[in-house]
Amino acid sequence: MGSYSTNEFRSGMKVMLDGEPCAILDNEFVKPGKGQAFNRVKLRNLTTGRVWERTFKSGESLEAADVMDHDMEYLYTDGEFWHFMEPNTFEQHQADAKAVGDSAKWLKEQDTVVVTLYNGSPLAVTPPNHVELEIVQTDPGLKGDTAQGGTKPATLSTGAVVKVPLFLSEGEVVRVDTRTGEYLGRAKD
């Protein structure tokens, strides 16, 4: 991999810092008229998710990180690993709990997700923004109670628990925003 100089830093670029793969979020050029130029850079550590600011002298460079996002199909989990497949090459990858993290509760078999590979191994898994999942457990539905604004917890097929309107019942399929965990509506057949 090559390296990037501070003046090439762009948001979204993946670099190695202190031995960890990081994504650049923001790069601000700071310079007194008659003095040293700096770049104040905001980064996200792709392993831990931590965001922080590091200042460089302008002109310093960082090694590019071998990090790529791939669209893959989620196949199944064996309890220890989650298995994904590249749709074109049929190549399979297994991700551990650390890489899958909170995304696990949104993974439905055959859905297409983004798998971030670092040196060829899954580093993170990002579910689609919207998923459609079946309610497997919730209190009985209240017929005709569509006007009232109340909600109740419902457990979905993947194990996620979301707040849904009172009139929904088990077996129905709902649409959920995975970024916020919010119920968006009933899935259309």
Add this chain to the structure above:
Amino acid sequence: MMTTPDWQPSADMPLLRARAQLYAQLRTFFAERRVLEVEVPLLARAAATDPHIDSISASVCGELLYLQSSPEFFLKRLLAAGSGDIYSLGKAFRNGEAGRRHNPEFTMLEWYRLGWDDQQLMDEVEALIVRFCAPSGISRCSYRDLFERHLGIDPHKADAEQLSMLARQHIDADWQDNDRDVWLDLLMTHVIEPAMGEGLVFVYDFPETQAALARVQPDEQGQSVAKRFEAYVRGVELANGYFELTDAEEQASRFCRDIEQRKRLGLPLYRSDEKLVQALNSGLPDCAGVALGVDRLLMLSSDCDDIRRSLAFAFERI
């Protein structure tokens, strides 16, 4: 930041009109004060030797020339030739400087007052700034007092080790540096400027090592300081002024020092301006001069926080 198509201007029409009005008012300001507008070349055979300023070169009629990083050398040659008080309102160029407050090509207002020192020139800079943006307060503070107040350290006495340790308490910066000025610049831009508040702040009596083209004199504590000042509004550096160095020999030796430092840092080497040294030799009258970033003045007077929105076409759109 910009969502309009690439061929479109970066600035909206109200800002373009505000810029035109600002130029007219600046010219009125100097006409009222009988300071003569002069226009000087943007291309020159010599470039600034300052290690922190990277000039843009241009191939012209088979010669390698430089777009000027400020009109200073030409203006001083005019002063030495007897022009009297003068100002220039025009473009200046600095390679590698692009961001929220920088554009490689920008507009600079630079003026000189004969027989004035830095404190007197600060009064006039204040009058100009107050006319265009209403700062919530006005204060003056020496570089030493500023560092003592914000960081509890004497910037003239602290060594590189102390300054780097202090910087690392506030900023995640992991390089090594024996250059005190790098740490002072880091503390100034990252810690002090953001804490300066809304008002107009003048900072004067800079460290001797940051004198640039200002004369060096002892302050009231006997410390050698540069008779240089900076004006900040809302923590944004707006103007940089000097009680000008007029000593040709000292000027020539500062050029040499800059060139030595450029060699050490592996930076491009430019021919220093012999004509400026000749002008100083023939006699530059005692004077104070200041350069002010006009794009930033426009930003501050029209509540715009990105220089790109103050330009008809920012660097990304040319």
